[in-house]
Amino acid sequence: GAGVSQSPSNKVTEKGKDVELRCDPISGHTALYWYRQSLGQGLEFLIYFQGNSAPDKSGLPSDRFSAERTGGSVSTLTIQRTQQEDSAVYLCASSPGPGPQHFGDGTRLSIL
Amino acid sequence: AQSVTQLGSHVSVSEGALVLLRCNYSSSVPPYLFWYVQYPNQGLQLLLKYTTGATLVKGINGFEAEFKKSETSFHLTKPSAHMSDAAEYFCAGLNQAGTALIFGKGTTLSVSS
Numbered sequence: 001g002a003g004v005s006q007s008p009s010n011k012v013t014e015k016g017k018d019v020e021l022r023c024d025p026i027s028g029h030t031a032l033y034w035y036r037q038s039l040g041q042g043l044e045f046l047i048y049f050q051g052n053s054a055p056d057k058s059g060l061p062s063d064r065f066s067a068e069r070t071g072g073s074v075s076t077l078t079i080q081r082t083q084q085e086d087s088a089v090y091l092c093a094s095s096p097g098p099g100p101q102h103f104g105d106g107t108r109l110s111i112l
Numbered sequence: 113a114q115s116v117t118q119l120g121s122h123v124s125v126s127e128g129a130l131v132l133l134r135c136n137y138s139s140s141v142p143p144y145l146f147w148y149v150q151y152p153n154q155g156l157q158l159l160l161k162y163t164t165g166a167t168l169v170k171g172i173n174g175f176e177a178e179f180k181k182s183e184t185s186f187h188l189t190k191p192s193a194h195m196s197d198a199a200e201y202f203c204a205g206l207n208q209a210g211t212a213l214i215f216g217k218g219t220t221l222s223v224s225s
Contacts, residue, residue, distance in 0.1 A: 004155070033212060043202065045212035056211045091155055098210050099163070100146060103155035 002026065004104035006092050012110045013082060021077045021107045025094030032075050033101060034067060038088035046090075049075065079109075087111045114141045116205050118216035126224050131175075131190040133219050135203030138184070141214065144206035145186045147177055149199050150218075156202060162186060173197070198223045 005024040013019055025032050034046040045059040049069040060066070064083075069075040079086055089108050093101035119134040137145065144163050148156040160171025167179040177188045186203060200220050204213040 035213075042217045043204075043213075043215035045207075045214075048211040050211070056209065059212065093156075098206070099144075100158050100161050101213060102158070103148075105153070105155045 004092055004094050004102055006090075006104035006107050008107060009105065010108045010110075012112065014112050015084060016081055018078065018080045019082055019109065021079075021090050021092075021109070023075045023077070023092030023094075023104060025073065025075070025092070026102055029094035029096050029102070030072070031095045031097060031101075032069055033093040033095075034075070034077050035091045035093065036088045037091055037106070041088075043091070046077070082109075082111045084111045114138055114205070114207055114214055116141065116203050116214050116216040118201075118203050118219050120219055121217065122220045122222065124222040124224065125193045127195055128192050131188070131193045131197065131221065133188040133201050133203075133221065135177075135186045135188065135216055136184050137186060137203075137205045140208065141205040142208060142210075143179065143181070145177075145179060146204045146206075146213065147171065147175070147186075147188050148202045148204060150202065151199050159188070159201075193221075193223045195223050195225065197221060 007022045030051045032049040036044045047067045048056040064080045067077045089106040091106045093103045095101045115138045117136045146161045147159040162179045170176045175190045202218045203216040
């Protein structure tokens with residue numbers, strides 16, 4: 001079946017612009033996660049959604065980062081006023097509940 | 113603090129040789145452990161998982177890992193390396209809240225002919 005889908009696959013933008021990254025999880029998966037992968041920091045957790053519960057935002061690095069999940073399915077990660085240190089690969093994952101997470105191919109974000 | 117540590121950022125083996133990638137976790141990490149593989153420009157693919165039960169777990173592509181609580185280790189092995197195994201490997205544990213994976217820094221495996 002279809003896996004986790006992320007778009008765009010690549011995004012280049014200028015410093016100070018806002019960006020939106022999209023994640024379409026596997027159908028039926030109630031849990032959705034965002035991670036950031038960068039050379040210096042490795043893989044870092046950003047945010048977790050589970051059903052209709054309040055999200056766990058403890059990994060968001062600053063208030064410029066936000067995410068929402070509409071209708072318990074598609075999620076959008078928004079970065080406002082982008083900075084060069086935001087350049088990274090943003091990975092989305094989903095799972096049917098606790099346990100192994102299934103990852104998308106990521107969005108490679110480059111801030112000029 | 114919860115942490116997962118992978119020993120060796122780069123491991124090189126010859127084709128046909130044993131692959132051993134090391135992972136240790138802090139005792140505060142719940143015993144839910146995973147190995148993922150990442151090929152260039154792709155996401156992470158689950159190789160195997162340990163949750164409960166048998167401590168020797170088998171995964172895809174001939175990989176296996178053994179959970180050793182006394183050593184807080186979860187090392188990944190494969191008896192005979194293939195060229196196609198060249199990739200980056202990540203060990204991960206579930207955080208105490210069960211809301212996120214804690215990843216090691218990754219180990220790049222190179223396989224030479």
